[in-house]
Amino acid sequence: MVKRTFFVKAVWDPEAMVFYSESDIEGFHIEATTIDEFEEIIFGTAIDLIVANHISLPDLAGTPLRDLIPAILWQRPAFPVAA
Secondary structure, eight states, X not given: OOOOEEEEEEEEETTTTEEEEEESSXXXXXXXXXXXXXXXXXXHHHHHHHHHHHOOHHHHHHXXXXXXXXXXXXXXXXXXXXX
16 A cells, blocks of 8 residues: 655754754655745655655556545644744
């Protein structure tokens, strides 16, 4: 069965003054200076990495499309970050 749910978390690094990613998406490592930029990168690259690194050709051939569409659990940090 194809994994359908992945997570992405933004972690603030006060020393580098960037958000960096924690994720179970293979190959997904990002840094961004704002949470808006971080979110833009998620939506621009995460699906491609999931397809490239987590779905095999046999999965594509033998799994109904509705079972291949991944969900990405993303939640903005709950507190404002002082820059």
